[in-house]
Amino acid sequence: MISEIRRVIGGYTHTALETTRQLLLRTLSRLIASLESPSDVIHRYGHMTLQTAAIRIGIDLGVFRLLTQAQAEGRGAVSVDGIVERNPGAGGLVLNRILRYLASIDAITQVSPTRYAANQRTRHLADKTVEAGLAHFLNTVAPQYEALPAWLAQNNYQPPADETHTAFQAAWNTHLDAFAWFAEHADHLAYFNDYMALRRQRAHDATWLSVFPVARYVRGWNPDVDRGVKESAGRKQKAVYVNVGGGIGHQCREFRERYPDVTGEVVLQDLPHSIANALETPGVVNMEFDFFEEQPVKDAKFYYMRGILHDHSPARGRVILEHTRDAMGPESILLVDEMILPETGVSQMAAAIDLTMLAALGGQERTEAQWRETLAEAGLELVETYMYAPLLYEGVMVVRRGRGVEC
Numbered sequence: 001m002i003s004e005i006r007r008v009i010g011g012y013t014h015t016a017l018e019t020t021r022q023l024l025l026r027t028l029s030r031l032i033a034s035l036e037s038p039s040d041v042i043h044r045y046g047h048m049t050l051q052t053a054a055i056r057i058g059i060d061l062g063v064f065r066l067l068t069q070a071q072a073e074g075r076g077a078v079s080v081d082g083i084v085e086r087n088p089g090a091g092g093l094v095l096n097r098i099l100r101y102l103a104s105i106d107a108i109t110q111v112s113p114t115r116y117a118a119n120q121r122t123r124h125l126a127d128k129t130v131e132a133g134l135a136h137f138l139n140t141v142a143p144q145y146e147a148l149p150a151w152l153a154q155n156n157y158q159p160p161a162d163e164t165h166t167a168f169q170a171a172w173n174t175h176l177d178a179f180a181w182f183a184e185h186a187d188h189l190a191y192f193n194d195y196m197a198l199r200r201q202r203a204h205d206a207t208w209l210s211v212f213p214v215a216r217y218v219r220g221w222n223p224d225v226d227r228g229v230k231e232s233a234g235r236k237q238k239a240v241y242v243n244v245g246g247g248i249g250h251q252c253r254e255f256r257e258r259y260p261d262v263t264g265e266v267v268l269q270d271l272p273h274s275i276a277n278a279l280e281t282p283g284v285v286n287m288e289f290d291f292f293e294e295q296p297v298k299d300a301k302f303y304y305m306r307g308i309l310h311d312h313s314p315a316r317g318r319v320i321l322e323h324t325r326d327a328m329g330p331e332s333i334l335l336v337d338e339m340i341l342p343e344t345g346v347s348q349m350a351a352a353i354d355l356t357m358l359a360a361l362g363g364q365e366r367t368e369a370q371w372r373e374t375l376a377e378a379g380l381e382l383v384e385t386y387m388y389a390p391l392l393y394e395g396v397m398v399v400r401r402g403r404g405v406e407c
């Protein structure tokens with residue numbers, strides 16, 4: 001194992017840096033597992049939720065920001081009293097016990113019995129994207145994980161039929177699906193939206209637009225509505241880009257800014273609560289739309305969905321796909337931007353997202369073979385795939401109406 005790590009570190013050059021970093025993390029994780037005793041295993045898993053609780057306390061008290069700021073200003077370590085000062089009335093003794101625990105899990109560094117300093121993990125925990133992600137996971141997702149074992153046992157480990165029969169309903173004691181529930185829980189919706197927006201800005205520079213040849217696909221395409229074209233919500237021009245379930249419109253803005261000269265409308269579609277908060281971007285039409293209903297924008301060049309189909313059970317996903325297929329004209333293309341999992345060796349993060357989809361919405365991540373099957377069931381055909389973040393398995397699939405499906 002040690003020689004394996006040496007080999008990996010040997011490959012830690014500036015080229016393929018991220019691949020090597022991930023390989024190193026995976027190898028070290030295996031090394032830790034190989035060294036653990038039964039008692040270590042009890043405490044690893046038994047205290048896992050304590051770790052997240054302590055991180056949440058640290059965020060609530062502003063510990064990570066405070067230590068990071070002190071370091072950035074050259075003030076070094078911060079005393080427990082300094083943290084009490086920021087949280088008037090907080091008891092120093094309890095606080096020091098929490099800080100000591102945070103140091104034991106390397107979230108901060110203890111430099112004396114009552115003084116603490118930031119380390120790399122502390123700085124990450126002070127980052128607003130990380131805070132937004134943790135607010136979403138700890139406040140909204142964690143109760144679903146807790147409910148999952150009992151829910152699966154009660155349902156004989158069968159996939160949920162739809163998004164109103166999942167661990168989410170058990171966790172939150174509701175009959176609503178997660179998105180309808182969000183509409184009634186503004187604080188949880190804000191954590192989710194912040195995380196989605198910031199995560200995408202931060203995760204990597206690449207998006208589908210960095211690999212997909214938009215110009216090549218729109219060459220010769222005419223957006224003017226002519227006779228014989230399907231009625232398209234009374235519009236004079238066809239849409240060039242319809243972002244179905246596009247959140248509050250970051251991607252529509254990106255498309256419009258990147259392709260100001262591409263003619264045709266850019267349309268953002270989402271539920272009313274997202275459209276109410278949507279960005280106002282010149283050249284982008286914000287439209288309330290429920291994707292389980294008939295698609296009102298017909299014959300667009302690109303129908304685009306990112307992170308939509310993985311949110312839903314296969315049966316519900318098929319409804320979304322069929323409505324899109326029915327709106328597509330001969331020149332239309334559906335772009336499905338999702339993870340495309342390898343058949344084996346899926347990363348922990350991707351496997352966790354898959355189970356999170358199961359718990360929250362009855363959704364799932366898919367391999368390429370599973371995508372082909374899902375699309376074929378809705379009369380669609382996967383033509384080609386452009387990977388833009390291969391390490392995260394993220395890519396955009398180019399999909400056309402299947403042969404024999406009439407427009």
Ligand SMILES: C[S@@+](CC[C@H](N)C(=O)[O-])C[C@H]1O[C@@H](n2cnc3c(N)ncnc32)[C@H](O)[C@@H]1O
Pocket residue numbers: 179196200244245246247248269270271274289290291292305306307308311
């Ligand atoms: C996982 S988010 C993805 C958002 C966006 N596509 C992105 O990649 O950033 C799912 C989106 O689908 C929207 N959504 C959920 N149910 C919907 C429905 N029935 N009709 C339209 N949009 C819906 C949500 O409001 C949310 O914005």
